Amino acid sequence: MTAVQPEKKTAHAAQGHQDYYETLRTLSQASVDQHFQAFKDIAWDDPAMAIIDNDERLILNDADEIGRHPWYKTLPKQRQIEIGGYRYAQIAKVGSQFEMVLIAGIMNHNVWAKNGNPEFRYSMHEVTEETHHIQMFQEAVNRFKEGSGVDVAGAPTYFKVIFPLIAAAGSLLPEIFFTGILAGEEPIDHLQKSIMRAGGSHPLIDRVMQIHIAEEARHIGFAHQWMLHHVPELSFARRQLFSAAFPVIMRVLCDVIMVPSKQAQRDMGIPDEVAREIWWDSDDSDKILRDLFTDVRALADELGIRTPVYRPLWKLFGIDGKVARFRGEPASATH
Numbered sequence: 001m002t003a004v005q006p007e008k009k010t011a012h013a014a015q016g017h018q019d020y021y022e023t024l025r026t027l028s029q030a031s032v033d034q035h036f037q038a039f040k041d042i043a044w045d046d047p048a049m050a051i052i053d054n055d056e057r058l059i060l061n062d063a064d065e066i067g068r069h070p071w072y073k074t075l076p077k078q079r080q081i082e083i084g085g086y087r088y089a090q091i092a093k094v095g096s097q098f099e100m101v102l103i104a105g106i107m108n109h110n111v112w113a114k115n116g117n118p119e120f121r122y123s124m125h126e127v128t129e130e131t132h133h134i135q136m137f138q139e140a141v142n143r144f145k146e147g148s149g150v151d152v153a154g155a156p157t158y159f160k161v162i163f164p165l166i167a168a169a170g171s172l173l174p175e176i177f178f179t180g181i182l183a184g185e186e187p188i189d190h191l192q193k194s195i196m197r198a199g200g201s202h203p204l205i206d207r208v209m210q211i212h213i214a215e216e217a218r219h220i221g222f223a224h225q226w227m228l229h230h231v232p233e234l235s236f237a238r239r240q241l242f243s244a245a246f247p248v249i250m251r252v253l254c255d256v257i258m259v260p261s262k263q264a265q266r267d268m269g270i271p272d273e274v275a276r277e278i279w280w281d282s283d284d285s286d287k288i289l290r291d292l293f294t295d296v297r298a299l300a301d302e303l304g305i306r307t308p309v310y311r312p313l314w315k316l317f318g319i320d321g322k323v324a325r326f327r328g329e330p331a332s333a334t335h
Helices: 006-033 077-110 118-148 157-172 174-197 203-233 236-258 262-268 272-278 283-291 294-303 311-316
Strands: none
Touching: 006 118, 006 203, 077 118, 077 157, 077 174, 077 203, 077 236, 077 262, 118 203, 157 174, 174 203, 174 236, 174 294, 203 294, 236 294, 236 311
16 A cells, blocks of 8 residues: 655645635625615515514414424414514524624634634634524514513523523634534524525515525534534544534433523423424424434534444434535434
């Protein structure tokens, strides 16, 4: 076997850096060319956007775990509307709280950035976009409260308590922080795309999702590229920690974004046995959970971290399965 010459390895590494930085410059230019502002690109005062009682457009469709459950489908229409409104407001609130963690972590990460590093510029574009996402999510939550009296707290208390620890990982263990980013972004992106493919919902919710899906594609792409570039540089010990932590973080933070808190479940009147079936104790819900991570599994395989040693963790947490053939492949095509 012919050994690879050091100069060839160096040249290959240099080309890898160049390709990565070129991708970042492309993402940065895309953020310049196409971006949205929360109070400019949503017609908040359009009568069609108003949140009102008895609005059947708030009934959840089958893309949502609650909406597809027989318990929900047998409820009176007014209760379906009330639960749908609460569900959309809850997801928007949790989404805004996740974006806050992302911004805090990026700031912790970027304070150490070297001059001239293209990661700094793109990540600041992302922070700008996430700021507008927080504003549009929170404004939507406010409109629900004003229009129909729905008031939500969002993420469970434990998530708010560990908020500073997650943000601190941005500088201390950036690979863990970027895993947390994907753990929040991938499930909500999957859910929003599924809702839109199923016909959408209320016009205000649809517009918020359209904007979020468009810009989140860049954010998820950056997290993927960051990992592909930096994970191979990890020491052996940190790589093992990363490989073990990856599926755990994915599963835990998925529940924060996808599973309403106990208080939220009580507010919506979801019986405990129904909640257990929806999250994640039935064949149907098991498939939904697996489907949320098709893109993540593809990334993990590319990183070489879903090995026989760590794959039992993926199975234990119910997120193992097939990988997506392409980014954003519809779930119906992957199973």
